[in-house]
Amino acid sequence: MSIAPLISLKKMGDERGSLVSLEQNSNIPFDIKRIYYIFDTQSGLSRGFHAHYNLEQVAICMKGSVTFLIDDGTTKEQVTLSSPDVGLHIQGLKWREMHDFSEDCVLMVVASELYDESDYIRDYAEFIDVVERNA
């Protein structure tokens, strides 16, 4: 079982193209409070390097590609997103890094909470500490 499972987002398609609908508590498994997106990325520059105390997210690569590293303090998983009909579900205490952005990448993230800098753990040693205290 994956520590950050992929969600398959049903694609409605016909000869005009494709359409994906995101619905809270349906294919997005929580109440949606915020959506943000990352673009103008550069291939050599990584992002992330933090965990959250209390945030659930689904990341969807709308264009291009990006590789996520997800780490729960014990297990590390790497997954490349490159399709707008696949979501990466990240919940609980998970360190995340984003690497190898393609230059055309547009990464959209659907989140369960409003932005709150105090929810971030930006130091890896502190992350491991929190994981151990929660074990």
Ligand code: T46
């Ligand atoms: C995550 C990964 C996948 C805001 O003001 N509001 C927001 O909603 C967000 C997400 C960020 N910001 C500000 C905070 C920083 O000054 O935008 C700046 C860049 O944010 P950050 O360095 O946290 O971006 P990433 O790409 O490292 O991480 C982001 C999310 O912050 C994070 O929750 O899980 O994407």
